[in-house]
Amino acid sequence: MEMNTRDTIMKKLLDAQEDTRDYQSFAREVSEETVSNTFKEFAEQSAMQAHKLQELLSVYDEK
Numbered sequence: 001m002e003m004n005t006r007d008t009i010m011k012k013l014l015d016a017q018e019d020t021r022d023y024q025s026f027a028r029e030v031s032e033e034t035v036s037n038t039f040k041e042f043a044e045q046s047a048m049q050a051h052k053l054q055e056l057l058s059v060y061d062e063k
Contacts, residue, residue: 005060009060013053016050017046019046020043023043023046024043027043
């Protein structure tokens with residue numbers, strides 16, 4: 001199945017949202033502070049990607 005641009009953005013948005021949740025969860029579960037802080041940073045980066053993808057998606061939903 002070939003995906004159009006909107007479908008591709010939606011797929012990656014969902015992936016980024018899932019990554020954000022995973023990293024947040026890992027950050028809480030890991031006792032090693034350095035690793036926990038790294039996962040927190042990854043969660044923030046994934047959240048920023050999700051935000052940008054959401055902005056892109058809104059452009060395609062307006063069309």
